[in-house]
Amino acid sequence: MLEIYVHIPFCIKKCAYCDFNSFFGDEAAVNAYKEMLIKEIKACPHRGERVDTVFIGGGTPSFIDAGHIYDIMDTVSKSFSVSDDCEISMEANPESISAEKLAVYKSAGINRVSMGVQSFCDEELKTLGRVHSGEKAVSSYMKIREAGFDNVNLDLMFSFPGQTLESWEKSLRKAAELEPSHISAYSLIIEEGTEFFKKYKNYQTNEILDRIMYRKTSEILSEYGFHRYEISNFSKSGRECRHNIGYWKRYNYIGFGLSAHSLYDDIRSSNTDSFEEYIKGNTAGETEKLSTDDKIGEFMFLGLRMSEGVRFSDFSKNFGIGLYDRFANVIEKYCRMGLLETDDTSLKLTDRGIDVSNTIFAEFI
Ligand code: SF4
Known part of the structure; x- marks a missing residue:
């Protein structure tokens, strides 16, 4: 049982709370990165092994040309023995989804889309530094469904400055009413180095409100037929994310791309987090044999x-x-x-x- 993760680090703009290794990339940067990514996949010492889940995450994979996603998946399929019922997820953001791109993702074998929404309230989206509106999130979700994807996750966020229990409940219900198969709901942690950290240096998370919001999340989502199968993850029956379950169960996984992590036979390793080094072919980072x-x-x-x-x-x-x-x-x-x-x-x-x-x-x- 092997899982594959592919990291696409590019985003249209940095969100105010984000501490991932993600940034804007022009065409030249994206092309150079894709080339290196494909080389890295082709050179993997575990190629040929059976793969049960693939997750293309980021960053914003939907930001780059859909043709790149097709080429990456083509390389994965030719390098590994991808199982017939392989769960193949891709992350997307509302502003960069189109019917044309979705058709290419389908033909590339993607069968699960995970869309970052965070909130349906425009004021809150502005606070978070997101580039889409609540309405855009709804129309993009519709496009995903119209393109024939029936396994869709929506990412939501709670406990951030300016959000109230009422507005959280509204976003949550809005998401559930769209009937995705899966909802992830994360409580925001303000990380050092982010725009939020500078802006809200002295901000104290209201722990009590945070916990009330969390309880409310379980309660509301169960009304809509979602069950909690992990602290922050809720799904309709049978639609749990197999890839993430693999992480929690410590299955072997190989990560490709900038800062990607792997766990294989109890050896943890990571790729470099330097974009310049990565595209030069110096992909390796650290390796640790677990005790x-x-x-x-x-x-x-x-x-x-x-x-x-x-x-x-x-x-x-x-x-x-x-x-x-x-x-x-x-x-x-x-x-x-x-x-x-x-x-x-x-x-x-x-x-x-x-x-x-x-x-x-x-x-x-
Ligand atoms: S879209 Fe996601 S990865 Fe990109 S900046 Fe925003 S939170 Fe970070």
Whole structure:
């Protein structure tokens, strides 16, 4: 089981909150990047292996010519054994979607589109530094559906300056009423180095409001038939993102492109984050062989992110010891506090546990 991630770092304009390695790219930069990306995929030592999910993310993959996406997918298909039911996702933003591009994505084999919306309120979109309106997000979503994509995710964001509980609820309902198959809802963390960080240096997230918004998210989305399968991810039944589940379950994945990360047989590696070095062919970044403790830590904090939690049998199968043998004190402490719960088969976060998940994860690392 292998997953592939392809990174397209280009965006039309930097959003105010964004700390990803993404930037504007002119035609020459995009062409040079695509060329290197294709070389990197063709040279992968794991080529020929069976691939079950592909995710083209960014950045904004829909910003570049659709023909580039076609060429990239063509290279992936010729270099790997892409399974017949492979989930092939691509990220897009409302301002750069067109019927023509969508037709090319279809012919390239893309079968899932993930669109960044964040909010349907124009004032909020302005605050976030997004270049589209709420109306544009709706019309682009319609185009995606008209092009025949029935597996569509919408990304939304909450807990940012100026947003209210009412406006969040409105955006959430608007998204759910469009009937996508999947909604991701992330609470904003203001990261250093972003425009937001400079502007809202002294901004204190209202933790209570943040948690109320989160609870509301689960409540509202379940009204519309979405179930939460990971802390920030909600889907209709059977439409969970297989690619992301692979990350949380620590399947092997290979990342291609600028700053892309890979995990293969417990070796974590990353590509360079320097665009200049990458297009010169110096793609490699850092490599780390994970110790057993690293693996156990990752297994626990990634597994607990998922609503199904960590299965006792999976833990013993992977590490040759019981979950209780390793973590009895932590499990008992948080179960007593009502933040973790167990049944015969697994260990999970409770709803209250999700609110303090980072503190709990830290205990397993
Ligand atoms: S579109 Fe996404 S990747 Fe690009 S700047 Fe905005 S948040 Fe960052």
